[in-house]
Amino acid sequence: MHILVLGGAGMVGRKFIERLARDGELGGKTVSKVTAQDVVAAHAPAATPFIFDAVVSDMSIEGEAEVLIASRPDLIVHLAAIVSGEAEADFDKGYRINLDGTRHLFEAIRKVGGGYKPRVVFTSSIAVFGAPFHDKIEDEFFTTPLTSYGTQKAIGELLLADYSRRGFFDGVGIRLPTVCVRPGTPNKAASGFFSNIIREPLNGIDAVLPVSDQVRHWHASPRSAVGFLVHAATMDTGAIGPRRTLTMPGYSCTVAEQIEALRKVAGEGVVARIKRVPDPVIDGIVAGWPRNFNPQRALQLGFKAESSFEEIIRVHIEDELHGTFVK
Amino acid sequence: MHILVLGGAGMVGRKFIERLARDGELGGKTVSKVTAQDVVAAHAPAATPFIFDAVVSDMSIEGEAEVLIASRPDLIVHLAAIVSGEAEADFDKGYRINLDGTRHLFEAIRKVGGGYKPRVVFTSSIAVFGAPFHDKIEDEFFTTPLTSYGTQKAIGELLLADYSRRGFFDGVGIRLPTVCVRPGTPNKAASGFFSNIIREPLNGIDAVLPVSDQVRHWHASPRSAVGFLVHAATMDTGAIGPRRTLTMPGYSCTVAEQIEALRKVAGEGVVARIKRVPDPVIDGIVAGWPRNFNPQRALQLGFKAESSFEEIIRVHIEDELHGTFVK
Numbered sequence A, B: 001m002h003i004l005v006l007g008g009a010g011m012v013g014r015k016f017i018e019r020l021a022r023d024g025e026l027g028g029k030t031v032s033k034v035t036a037q038d039v040v041a042a043h044a045p046a047a048t049p050f051i052f053d054a055v056v057s058d059m060s061i062e063g064e065a066e067v068l069i070a071s072r073p074d075l076i077v078h079l080a081a082i083v084s085g086e087a088e089a090d091f092d093k094g095y096r097i098n099l100d101g102t103r104h105l106f107e108a109i110r111k112v113g114g115g116y117k118p119r120v121v122f123t124s125s126i127a128v129f130g131a132p133f134h135d136k137i138e139d140e141f142f143t144t145p146l147t148s149y150g151t152q153k154a155i156g157e158l159l160l161a162d163y164s165r166r167g168f169f170d171g172v173g174i175r176l177p178t179v180c181v182r183p184g185t186p187n188k189a190a191s192g193f194f195s196n197i198i199r200e201p202l203n204g205i206d207a208v209l210p211v212s213d214q215v216r217h218w219h220a221s222p223r224s225a226v227g228f229l230v231h232a233a234t235m236d237t238g239a240i241g242p243r244r245t246l247t248m249p250g251y252s253c254t255v256a257e258q259i260e261a262l263r264k265v266a267g268e269g270v271v272a273r274i275k276r277v278p279d280p281v282i283d284g285i286v287a288g289w290p291r292n293f294n295p296q297r298a299l300q301l302g303f304k305a306e307s308s309f310e311e312i313i314r315v316h317i318e319d320e321l322h323g324t325f326v327k
């Protein structure tokens, strides 16, 4: 099978493609080719049992999606997006990439016609929810985003459902929890500290905690995020019905519990590298974020995430640190 | 004040403009000009205390919205839409008018800048909800439309909220119940019979009831719909917060109750003109429609509808039939 990954040079895309390279197959079908499209060049994993094609293009430009779809990929994983902060800072860019880009892609698939009906996996976000909400957000809670990014993702969900209902493709939308521990270097996302306070101390580096340790949030590891993609790509969509987007499972905990888990897994010396430097701006932003979910439908449909934060830390140490860390 | 009504030649637009002509003012401000834009020419009410300008254009064509906004209307009432059946039959046309048209309008307002921040009233629909739902749909229930029309309206709601949050305009979205009794001649909408079985018999004409009389639905009169627009145009939006679209109040009843109300108001002879001719197709469509709501927020914010179906019939007789009907 031929898999097209839009935004394939990003964090989740890279890890998804690495998994495909390891498995060689998806849902029992041999993967013959992976096209990783992105505005920056995606790098091939060390060893790939399939043809790997890195396409550098901007999928929000009219006509680019047609080029990508011309070869009729069997599976399309749409990860391309600019994140919350950038979409808020640049209104036009956010709508162009996150909304128009998604719509161009869906239109390009529809226009192929002739029975072409690929599986399309779309990564939405819990940013489709806006405060006030219940402590545990249920599957039927309404989407009232408080950012342009969340608005664009919510619109993507609606389009995905309508195009699927019409039979133009077979879409599955997955609302990812905040992926933690995010590998790489600290980034400017307001949510960055959730990962920084684990990743940096394990590397022997101090990290700043800008919020109260009573802040509660919703997490899943990069390994789980890839697992969600694999399941969304291979599951029987007959069971989903017309409500095509699902809130993914995750693990809800406070920052204090994150720190306690780090202490158990890595010891006091590592925890001591977390420096508390309250930042009222970040505190304010984070106060409007969802804390917990009751993702019944996704669980029933077979999606799985971690069930403790220790597990999330251990996944990071295994997958990113070859099993070791700086004591 | 200058009021721009998009879709001003339609049923609700016409009645809204008639009310403006009667009142001469809106929210205490004298109405100096009304621009009624539509793809067909809107007719001026008999006597208008303001300048009436009928603009014939297609607001979905790029650039048309800019022309309409150039004069910086103080209030913009966006009613232009193609309805459910047509948007389902013609996918491209539905997205072009109901989605792109709305977005062009919002963009045109945003691009004026320089402190221009008009009130924008957007008419959404209970078609943003898709079965299965609770018997009484609450304000926080999620929007999972089962038609392209409902999808386009739900996207309009999201855009309205984001553009308002950003401060580009001051938007209020109102989800209209099925407006009943719809004046004019029977139309092809699947919901047409709710009005046909009242309007036609009162005119001495037989009408077909294609569904079981146990079908329950959510109604408000055209007079109430105009009242919603007036309130949405004049209310203090400080109380709405970021959740800019509200499910409007209405009256929930079964077709049997509608018929019983008609009997009370107009007598057995009129009711005898309703002919039961079951149509399984219409029955199937209607089975997926919302039946009842608990529109707490709208009620708290001062929106008002009828509290009995008799009242809805009496409004029709007063407003459309000069107080009489064919016995």
Ligand SMILES: NC(=O)c1ccc[n+]([C@@H]2O[C@H](COP(=O)([O-])OP(=O)(O)OC[C@H]3O[C@@H](n4cnc5c(N)ncnc54)[C@H](O)[C@@H]3O)[C@@H](O)[C@H]2O)c1
Pocket (backbone or CB within 6 Å): A006, A007, A008, A009, A010, A011, A012, A013, A037, A038, A039, A040, A057, A058, A059, A060, A078, A079, A080, A081, A082, A083, A097, A101, A123, A124, A125, A126, A175, A176, A177, A178, A179, A180
């Ligand atoms: N990581 C998370 O915590 C999280 C949470 C919720 C949702 N998501 C969503 O999951 C997806 C993947 O997340 P990620 O963490 O890998 O993000 P990422 O930022 O690492 O990757 C996104 C990729 O999209 C690419 N991209 C941006 N504009 C593009 C364009 N016009 N054409 C092609 N590619 C373009 C970027 O270059 C980037 O490589 C995104 O859609 C994101 O919104 C992520």
Ligand SMILES: NC(=O)c1ccc[n+]([C@@H]2O[C@H](COP(=O)([O-])OP(=O)(O)OC[C@H]3O[C@@H](n4cnc5c(N)ncnc54)[C@H](O)[C@@H]3O)[C@@H](O)[C@H]2O)c1
Pocket (backbone or CB within 6 Å): B006, B007, B008, B009, B010, B011, B012, B013, B037, B038, B039, B040, B057, B058, B059, B060, B078, B079, B080, B081, B082, B083, B097, B101, B123, B124, B125, B126, B175, B176, B177, B178, B179, B180
């Ligand atoms: N009547 C109802 O029961 C009901 C229920 C829910 C929502 N609504 C919404 O309320 C609004 C008004 O409803 P209505 O009953 O008056 O509908 P209507 O069909 O009578 O009026 C809509 C008007 O929009 C015009 N229009 C269509 N495309 C246009 C374009 N490209 N540019 C300019 N004008 C265009 C049509 O010509 C028509 O005159 C619509 O947006 C409708 O979707 C109505």
